[in-house]
Amino acid sequence: MNTVRLRRGDYVVLLIAAVAAIGCCIRIWWPRAVGQTAVVVTPHGEQRYSLSQTATFTVEGNNGAMLSIEIDGGRVRVRDSSCPDQVCVHSGWLSKNGQTAACVPAGVSVRVIGGSQEIDGVTA
Amino acid sequence: MLAAVLSALTVVLSFLEGLLPPLPIPGAKLGLANVTVMYALCGISLPCAAGVTVVKAAFALFRGPIACLMSTVGSLLSLIVMALTHRFLGDKLSFVGLGVVGAVAHNMGQWMVSYVLLGSAMTYYAPLLLLLAIPAGAVTGLVLNVVYPYLQHNSLFRKG
Numbered sequence: 001m002n003t004v005r006l007r008r009g010d011y012v013v014l015l016i017a018a019v020a021a022i023g024c025c026i027r028i029w030w031p032r033a034v035g036q037t038a039v040v041v042t043p044h045g046e047q048r049y050s051l052s053q054t055a056t057f058t059v060e061g062n063n064g065a066m067l068s069i070e071i072d073g074g075r076v077r078v079r080d081s082s083c084p085d086q087v088c089v090h091s092g093w094l095s096k097n098g099q100t101a102a103c104v105p106a107g108v109s110v111r112v113i114g115g116s117q118e119i120d121g122v123t124a
Numbered sequence: 125m126l127a128a129v130l131s132a133l134t135v136v137l138s139f140l141e142g143l144l145p146p147l148p149i150p151g152a153k154l155g156l157a158n159v160t161v162m163y164a165l166c167g168i169s170l171p172c173a174a175g176v177t178v179v180k181a182a183f184a185l186f187r188g189p190i191a192c193l194m195s196t197v198g199s200l201l202s203l204i205v206m207a208l209t210h211r212f213l214g215d216k217l218s219f220v221g222l223g224v225v226g227a228v229a230h231n232m233g234q235w236m237v238s239y240v241l242l243g244s245a246m247t248y249y250a251p252l253l254l255l256l257a258i259p260a261g262a263v264t265g266l267v268l269n270v271v272y273p274y275l276q277h278n279s280l281f282r283k284g
Contacts, residue, residue, distance in 0.1 A: 004269040009216030013224050017258050025251040041245060084188050100248045104238050105190040109245040 028098070035097040035112035038076040040069060043107045051076060051095070051112070061106025069110060076110060078103065126281065127164065127172045131179035134160040138183065152256050158226055158264050161203065162219055163275060168283050170207050177203050190241075194234045201233035202226045219272065223265025227257035 038049045042059050049055070049071055056070045056079065067088065070079040075095040078088040083105045091101035094112045102109040138157045157180055165173035177199045184195035206226040209217065217225075231253040239246045275281040 002273045004218050004272050006220055006269070007216060007218050009213060010218050010221035010224075010265075013217065013221035014258065014262065017224050017228055017254075017261075021251065021254040021258060024254050028247060028251050039245075041243065085191065098248050100245050102238065102242050102245060102249070104194070104241055105188060107241060109242045111245045111248070 033097050034074065034095060035099070036114040037112070038069075038071060038094075039111045039113055041109045041111070049076070059108060061103060061108040063105070065103070065106035065108070067103060067106060067108055076112065077101065078110060081106065126168060126283075127175045129280065130160045130164050130168075130172065131176050134176050134180045135183050138180065152252075153260070155227055155230065155260050155264055156267070158202070158223065158230070158261075159268050159271070161199070162206065162222055162226065162264070162268055163272065163281075165203070165206060165210055166214070166219070166222070167272070167276065167281070173203060173207070194237045197237050198230040198233035202230035205229035218265065219268040220262050220265035223263075223268070224258055224261035227261030227264070228254060231257045 036051055038051055040047045040049065040059060043062050044060065047059075051071055051074045054072050056068060058066055058068050060066055061083075065082050067081045067083075068079040070077055075093040077093045078091065078101050081088055081103055083103050085103075085105065088101045088103035088106075088108070088110070094101060094110065097112055097114065100109060100111045134157045137160060141154055141156045144154070161173050161176050161180070164176045181192065181196040181199050184192040187195075203226075206222055206229070209222060209225050213221075232250075235246065235250055235253050238249070
């Protein structure tokens with residue numbers, strides 16, 4: 001069969017990319033503890049909610065986008081959103097320190113913080 | 125003429141990719157349309173690849189202004205990095221290596237836009253985007269590795 005063969009450089013690129021990706025994962029995601037607080041950032045400001053409650057509320061993003069956020073059983077999720085992509089909704093339930101759901105069109109993000117091991121130093 | 129055909133092909137590939145079942149990871153895409161960009165870059169010329177990229181980004185407008193902005197920044201960064209890689213390391217790589225380089229650059233461009241819009245919460249998406257870029261870039265590169273010789277045999281797709 002007539003195909004372009006893999007070259008040595010391909011393997012070098014794959015190796016470098018894999019090492020960089022894994023290094024990045026370890027740096028940013030590890031270690032992860034169960035979080036206690038949900039931080040909801042909207043264009044109008046930042047709000048913190050304890051994950052120990054059971055609550056559903058609505059926040060407003062850019063261009064009148066509305067996001068329904070649900071907290072239950074130590075977890076938080078974006079239950080529904082009026083945005084087109086629904087990336088935030090598909091992120092599902094978040095419970096661990098550092099887990100994030102973001103709705104870029106609305107300018108809203110939900111992040112879990114406050115486990116026993118704070119990793120905020122990474123983002124600072 | 126050729127740039128127009130490739131641009132049309134790019135839009136079709138983007139559309140067909142949208143018909144595939146969505147990946148279980150939020151925001152993840154295979155990036156099949158990059159096949160035509162890489163072909164334009166390596167088989168024809170940088171201006172042709174730039175034209176294809178602009179058309180691709182313009183069609184992202186159908187997915188909304190934010191998606192268009194992310195696509196534009198990601199695609200342009202990807203094109204710049206791939207063009208430099210092709211220029212200086214072209215003889216050492218097949219399309220698999222080039223595809224991975226392009227996919228990583230594309231995802232990092234998108235990530236930068238989301239970081240500017242949303243702030244540090246997006247830090248946590250970066251490793252995922254970087255990880256996903258590797259198989260996505262390798263698959264698109266493999267497709268072009270197989271298809272490239274056949275395209276070069278077809279007078280419609282040959283340079284000049």
